[in-house]
Amino acid sequence: MSTIKKENASSHYDFEKHWNAAYQKTPVNSLGWYEKNPAPSINLIEECNLPHDALIFNAGAGATTLIEELLDKGYTNIVVNDIAVAALTELKNSLTKHKNSNVTFIVDDLTKPTELLKLKNVDLWHDRAVLHFFTEEKQQKAYFDLIRKVVKPNGFVVLAEFNLDGAKKCSGLDVFNYNEEMLQERLGDEFVLLKGFNYTYTQPSGNLREYVYTLFKRKA
Template identity: 30%
Template sequence: MEINKKQHWENVFATKKETEVSWYQEKPETSLQFFERNKIPKTSRILEIGGGDSYLIDNLLEQGYESLTLLDISENAIERIKKRLGENAEKVNFVVSDVLDFTTFEKFDVIHDRASFHFLTKPEDIQKYIDLINHISAENAYYFVGTFSESGPLKCSGLEITQYSEDKFQQIFGHHFEMLNSFEDVHKTPFETTQNFIFCEFLKKIS
């Protein structure tokens, strides 16, 4: 039986504290270094896909970023981050949606996805996601993606995932994006276990 994705994630964020999920990071250094390394302007239109209640948005607000959109399938996750941000939540555009159902007329300068894309396992869903990223990215947009690597876990939060390598990323995003950087990184979970990730930075090609 196919798992109801929304139900699954609503339950995760309703029953687990932020330190009880494997992706918890008090300071998302890898993502913040991407913004620093590429000198992303503070006025950039930024979309975080599957951000849940991660601390990236808190840090970007602290650094003075002005145009932030956080998309997540779980309303519970978004309510949790809104509560944590307090008045600062008003500075963020929150969207409750499955990424595959997301529609917008906005074009983003930066699209960030850490540990969301790898939950797509069907070829047609992966293709739909690729088409979406291409469609909603502005000229010269950056796309930063992190997934489990080929030496990382096969499941996350009880769900199957798709592992990636630099070559695999190049094959699926290389038509529309130029790969600027690729590296592996070991994430230490709150449970003292480790997960091997691969991160890739892309720049939208001029069409």
């Protein structure tokens, strides 16, 4: 398992400070976005019929349980990103069954990427509950520009964000809500929507959060 790479953390202080504090103050399984069973994401990823050595990129992963699930299923080429060192440290420490797995951890800002610009030929980009925190146009543009730069032709994109009926704030931050059409518009015509559905997520507290899940494929 590779070491955690950190790139220019001082240049994105606000989000970095916020998310590091979130993971340092609260046990992971009590955080409002913690998902014990990431079934919606797994189901969409499995629909892509990717080979086990496909390059899977998890954007803004936090301490997600998805990585262990993917490793359990035999995927061997996973790149994990977050802006918070604390989050990725928690994630790395949680992979007790897969300590020697080929997982790359990259600390970088999706809206001001540096290290992430080196990525290429990504077979699948996965984002659950990250994009909706980017409320400024320039942040959103940088995010979607990065997708278009690194996802290969015939590659896939899974985006799961708060839908139009969803929460307007999370973790004390404003969010930007989406539906399928808005995500399609931002990705552009070179991506085709294969599947989309609304999903009600139950937080550890018992509160409900409304998401839209989408699976896109880039044209050849």
